[in-house]
Amino acid sequence: MPHAHSKLNFIPQSFNPAVLKLSHVLLPFVLRFRVRRWLIGGITRIQAENVETLVKLYQQFQAGKIRFLMAFRHPEVEDPLCLLYLLSRIVPRVARKEGISLHLPVHNHFIYDRGMVIWAGKWLGWLFSRGGGIPIHRGKPLDRIALKAARELFVNGEFPLTVAPEGATNGHHERVSPLEPGVAQLGFWCVEDLMKANRTEEVYILPISLRYYYIKPPWAKLAQLLAQLEADTGLPVQHLDQSDLSHPEEILYPRLFKLGEYLLTELEAFYHRFYRQTIPPIPEDPNLTPNQILGIRLQNLLDTALKVAEDYFNLPQQGTIIDRCRRLEEAGWNAVYREDIPDINKISPLQRGLANWIAEEGELRVKHMRLVESFVAVSGSYVKENPTAERFAETTLILFDLISRIKGVKMPRRPRLGKRRVKITIGEPISVNKRWETYQQSRKIAKEAIANLTNDLYIALEELVKI
Known part of the structure; x- marks a missing residue:
């Protein structure tokens, strides 16, 4: 802690x-x-x-x-x-x-x-x-x-x-x-x-x-990583052999999309149930594609996660996502690295215990910001627009970071997919x-x-x- x-x-x-x-x-x-x-x-x-x-x-x-x-x-x-x-x-x-x-x-x-x-x-x-x-x-x-x-x-x-x-x-x-x-x-x-x-x-x-x-496009290792993430989230795990990867983007994209949808659904329910947040509904527009809907849901979720942290630190909910993330990061640091305490070793055990409580609370709330920070550049259509191995890898690794943090890994080390x-x-x-x-x-x-x-x-x- x-x-x-x-x-x-x-x-x-x-x-x-x-x-x-x-x-x-x-x-x-x-x-x-x-x-x-x-x-x-x-x-x-x-x-x-x-x-x-x-x-x-x-x-x-x-x-x-x-x-x-x-x-x-x-x-x-x-x-x-x-x-x-x-x-x-x-x-x-x-x-x-x-x-x-x-x-x-x-x-x-x-x-x-x-x-x-x-x-x-x-x-x-x-x-x-x-x-x-x-x-x-x-x-x-x-x-x-x-x-x-x-x-x-x-x-x-x-x-x-x-x-x-x-x-x-x-x-x-x-x-x-x-x-x-x-x-x-x-x-x-x-x-x-x-x-x-x-x-x-x-x-x-x-x-x-x-x-x-x-x-060399790392399709096989991407399939392995997706299987790992499916296991971590409780989704049915799909194991593929080399013969299944003749058209890898067609096989792997539905799995990646399903994983993204599932994570959004879980996190929306999490913030609604435990933080009493109301996430805006999707506009009733028949012209919206599944990828556009995914993108809208993601932006709504990011805004909700930031609000949870901002409410705790009593910070204004204004500016760009980047502005809000930086403001929250500083608030979290101030909770741990106390500028009002010149020497942490010279305060009483009681005061130090209370300071540790605040540090723990601050660190916990900053986790919401870290979730958002990982998804600042993510959209619902990035891979669909151009399903290269590089775009698949970027998005899958970002999901890996998210799941690792939720699992409690403080500094998740990304797997290397290839040279x-x-x-x-x-x-x-x-x-x-x-x-x-x-x-x-x-x-x-x-x-x-x-x-x-x-x-x-x-x-x-x-x-x-x-x-």
Whole structure:
């Protein structure tokens, strides 16, 4: 059970070249050999497109002509490892081919979620700090310490800054989640700070897409995973042999759809019975397809789950799903990591016991948000639109995460379905300076400029996903 702790301290970045060099040496082995339970798989090949653009940006950055931020799609936990490979292996190789001399190492400062250190352990905070990373509380309305550190690094850091504007992994390689406005705001702050310092560097935001492909479509392992999930939920288990998979998408899709429907029905009943929630009925429209109905039910369920947690924490039920998730995450952290208790070891046993009660309650309520967070990018038609092995795997693994959490697995380890390759696509840099004149006119117009820049970045990432 969770216990109360003193407040979380900020972990300052403390870049160490020796730690980075060791990371570069170990990287190929980490990418290739990742053993999780009973399935073995890893990244066997990383290819990148339009790398010349990134090389030229680094050349200009190192010459003191520009500052830039890399805004990357974040579908998987392996994304940072793939980006590390891009910068440590591919960019120097392409630079040599182009006859461009870059100062080594080619690296980046980066922003990461403070929660990762909570889940993985203090060692990760040590490693990220030595790698040049800055932790941020995603749910805080304004994490001043982290934003100040990021702002400083964007202007004066030894390396460019890297941020995932989606804020978290969404498990979908072909669907971009709503972007948070922080990247655009950092861009405008950088222009402002450079102008105040009478510096002439141009500021750019560079969109980057990552997509993963299975070397061999893992239909047999997907069938096994579906059978496992059917057993976990009490549905009839269907065991298939290889001869049944001549047209796997036709065999497996009805099972996946039935599993999704069953989970929705169970969770709707759960929230209605035990939390007295009334879930809106489906509109009486004969033109609605089963997939559209599934999508509507899912969105209604996500809204209901968030309301349950928001009611407990007395939080407003407003904003996007992402906004609401971040707000709830911060409320959960505040229940466990008490900013009002300077030293948890110096309070009485009674006070500590009461603090532990609050921590347990907070952790329990945040589980509702975690359910929603897993399904932010999920729709009722994603697989049906294009029933590839990748889309099947993404959706099935998200259901695996959900069922594992309900079963009480705190950090479910996804089974590896097979070896994969990664395609990294570098987009075209977006100038922030060209938008500065509009941004500086007024506070209201500044908000519009941030929203417009965020939207343009979203469109750029969507286009990269299609390549």
